[in-house]
Amino acid sequence: xxxRLGPALGEPIFKRVTIIGIGLIxxxxxxxxxxxxxxxEVVACDASADVCKRVEELKIADVVEQDVAKAVAxxxxxxxxxxxxxxxxxxEQMGPHLKNTAIVSxxxxxxxxxxxxxxxxxxxxxxxxxxxxVAGTExxxxxxxxxxxxxxxxxxxxxxxxxxxAATDKVQQMWRSFGSNVEVMTAQHxxxxxxxxxxxxxxxxxxxxxxxxxxxEVTQSEVxxxxxxxxxxxxxxxxxxxxxxxxxxxxxxxxVLEMLGRFxxxxxxxxxxxxxxxxxxxFELFTRTRAIRRGIxxxxxxxxxxxxxxxxxxxx
Amino acid sequence: xxxRLGPALGEPIFKRVTIIGIGLIxxxxxxxxxxxxxxxEVVACDASADVCKRVEELKIADVVEQDVAKAVAxxxxxxxxxxxxxxxxxxEQMGPHLKNTAIVSxxxxxxxxxxxxxxxxxxxxxxxxxxxxVAGTExxxxxxxxxxxxxxxxxxxxxxxxxxxAATDKVQQMWRSFGSNVEVMTAQHxxxxxxxxxxxxxxxxxxxxxxxxxxxEVTQSEVxxxxxxxxxxxxxxxxxxxxxxxxxxxxxxxxVLEMLGRFxxxxxxxxxxxxxxxxxxxFELFTRTRAIRRGIxxxxxxxxxxxxxxxxxxxx
Numbered sequence: 001x002x003x004r005l006g007p008a009l010g011e012p013i014f015k016r017v018t019i020i021g022i023g024l025i026x027x028x029x030x031x032x033x034x035x036x037x038x039x040x041e042v043v044a045c046d047a048s049a050d051v052c053k054r055v056e057e058l059k060i061a062d063v064v065e066q067d068v069a070k071a072v073a074x075x076x077x078x079x080x081x082x083x084x085x086x087x088x089x090x091x092e093q094m095g096p097h098l099k100n101t102a103i104v105s106x107x108x109x110x111x112x113x114x115x116x117x118x119x120x121x122x123x124x125x126x127x128x129x130x131x132x133x134v135a136g137t138e139x140x141x142x143x144x145x146x147x148x149x150x151x152x153x154x155x156x157x158x159x160x161x162x163x164x165x166a167a168t169d170k171v172q173q174m175w176r177s178f179g180s181n182v183e184v185m186t187a188q189h190x191x192x193x194x195x196x197x198x199x200x201x202x203x204x205x206x207x208x209x210x211x212x213x214x215x216x217e218v219t220q221s222e223v224x225x226x227x228x229x230x231x232x233x234x235x236x237x238x239x240x241x242x243x244x245x246x247x248x249x250x251x252x253x254x255x256v257l258e259m260l261g262r263f264x265x266x267x268x269x270x271x272x273x274x275x276x277x278x279x280x281x282x283f284e285l286f287t288r289t290r291a292i293r294r295g296i297x298x299x300x301x302x303x304x305x306x307x308x309x310x311x312x313x314x315x316x
Numbered sequence: 317x318x319x320r321l322g323p324a325l326g327e328p329i330f331k332r333v334t335i336i337g338i339g340l341i342x343x344x345x346x347x348x349x350x351x352x353x354x355x356x357e358v359v360a361c362d363a364s365a366d367v368c369k370r371v372e373e374l375k376i377a378d379v380v381e382q383d384v385a386k387a388v389a390x391x392x393x394x395x396x397x398x399x400x401x402x403x404x405x406x407x408e409q410m411g412p413h414l415k416n417t418a419i420v421s422x423x424x425x426x427x428x429x430x431x432x433x434x435x436x437x438x439x440x441x442x443x444x445x446x447x448x449x450v451a452g453t454e455x456x457x458x459x460x461x462x463x464x465x466x467x468x469x470x471x472x473x474x475x476x477x478x479x480x481x482a483a484t485d486k487v488q489q490m491w492r493s494f495g496s497n498v499e500v501m502t503a504q505h506x507x508x509x510x511x512x513x514x515x516x517x518x519x520x521x522x523x524x525x526x527x528x529x530x531x532x533e534v535t536q537s538e539v540x541x542x543x544x545x546x547x548x549x550x551x552x553x554x555x556x557x558x559x560x561x562x563x564x565x566x567x568x569x570x571x572v573l574e575m576l577g578r579f580x581x582x583x584x585x586x587x588x589x590x591x592x593x594x595x596x597x598x599f600e601l602f603t604r605t606r607a608i609r610r611g612i613x614x615x616x617x618x619x620x621x622x623x624x625x626x627x628x629x630x631x632x
Contacts, residue, residue, distance in 0.1 A: 229514025293552065
């Protein structure tokens with residue numbers, strides 16, 4: 001890729017970084033930290049012996065360690081890359097073993113619940129800088145990661161009040177070194193923004209795939225064959241990691257239900273337009289939605305290629 | 317592309333074919349007919365003088381004709397590639413000028429309404445073989461078309477009772493020559509299948525993009541920046557042609573409302589699971605939906621490449 005970044009010269013941002021949970025995001029961070037020389041030493045930690053074995057085979061980390069206490073000792077930055085529901089228990093395990101000047105971060109898709117679960121377990125002096133890289137694919141596990149995953153994507157930081165700005169700054173530097181844009185906002189606002197840009201879209205994708213699977217009049221074979229008319233795009237989203245997404249919905253309940261309420265209101269209005277044959281109303285909405293997409297393409301978060309080049313996928 | 321088809325040897329399937337409406341699908345058919353040598357002569361007809369001028373510049377058709385009566389004279393096959401709502405009026409215009417052995421077809425995304433609108437205008441002896449190629453991109457107009465659009469996609473034929481099987485067979489041959497798989501079913505069943513695999517997915521995509529655009533708490537700029545979390549996939553679908561989609565919803569009202577009712581029921585159940593913290597129920601659904609996607613990939617209607625290779629779009 002022509003805009004792939006090269007390693008930084010000079011001192012790494014952190015001497016020793018521990019990544020806990022080596023899935024898609026965790027293994028991508030391990031790879032990016034090494035490639036960008038953002039950490040002097042990278043420790044990969046996972047509760048699963050199988051994952052640890054695989055990470056050793058992949059040779060992407062300097063140290064692989066199954067035990068959380070050992071993995072975090074002497075680390076300057078510890079990043080939780082576990083499902084949101086596991087953040088609290090892992091923080092409890094590692095708390096007593098953290099270096100007293102350590103920075104703790106995470107990559108969870110919800111922030112208020114993670115802060116509430118993690119912060120109480122962190123010793124005095126440790127700074128918590130929650131982060132959410134808005135990037136991903138529908139694949140999971142250590143093999144699915146790649147160092148370029150965060151390139152040109154946004155990473156949102158939500159440091160709670162009282163966090164040392166120097167800690168926030170170092171975490172920000174690390175994400176910038178991965179090629180990400182960084183924005184700082186409150187955890188509350190993050191959870192609302194992501195409810196509409198990510199959580200509710202996933203929910204309705206899961207939902208329509210479920211609806212289609214349960215029909216009696218239309219066979220599953222027909223649903224699959226004729227999926228090119230729009231449905232298949234939803235199946236990609238609806239094949240994301242079930243544990244991760246269960247935890248997101250359980251831990252961002254309020255914002256998701258609020259946004260879902262608005263979605264439902266709007267859908268009821270649209271349903272009514274169809275029932276009453278309000279062609280002008282439909283046309284107006286269908287025209288208005290195009291502008292948003294133009295904005296997304298202009299901001300570099302999407303390509304304008306028709307059909308995403310599905311006819312000729314890149315060799316990977 | 318390695319699996320691009322080459323032109324057939326020998327006699328073309330039709331001596332003269334007229335395509336009415338030179339948008340994405342119409343212009344792709346014109347190109348495919350020429351490349352595959354499926355027609356001796358291809359007439360491109362469009363009500364817009366600008367489109368006719370552009371088609372002449374593109375040099376993709378043998379004849380370009382703005383007048384429908386002249387365009388259909390002496391043609392063995394006439395294909396309506398106009399928005400569903402325009403099918404009736406165009407059929408009325410062309411009816412008296414059709415060759416008495418002609419075959420008429422279309423490419424509309426709804427079939428019952430098109431048959432009801434078109435059939436009454438066709439003279440005795442003319443066979444109507446409605447078709448729906450389940451293929452497309454979010455782009456419109458004569459420049460957006462390409463001959464490979466139909467390759468490996470499904471085309472559904474819905475010949476009404478009494479249609480000469482020889483006519484159905486010739487239309488089928490043409491679609492096969494474009495590289496499509498062909499399935500024959502009733503118009504009623506088609507409209508139900510497409511309601512769930514295409515129409516309702518488009519409706520909820522348009523809807524969520526509209527909901528996101530109307531929020532006060534989240535800015536449009538935030539929606540665009542953080543769209544990589546799922547939302548951007550919906551904006552692609554929600555930027556499809558507004559006229560075409562208005563007509564689809566107005567003309568497949570019953571099936572769309574039926575499928576939307578089921579979608580809403582299922583969504584209400586999901587909403588309840590979130591409200592009551594039913595993690596097991598969520599996990600069960602999120603696991604079940606993965607199987608459908610595996611089927612779609614196995615059937616060649618999608619690639620398994622993560623993120624559709626969005627990071628490195630093919631040069632086009």
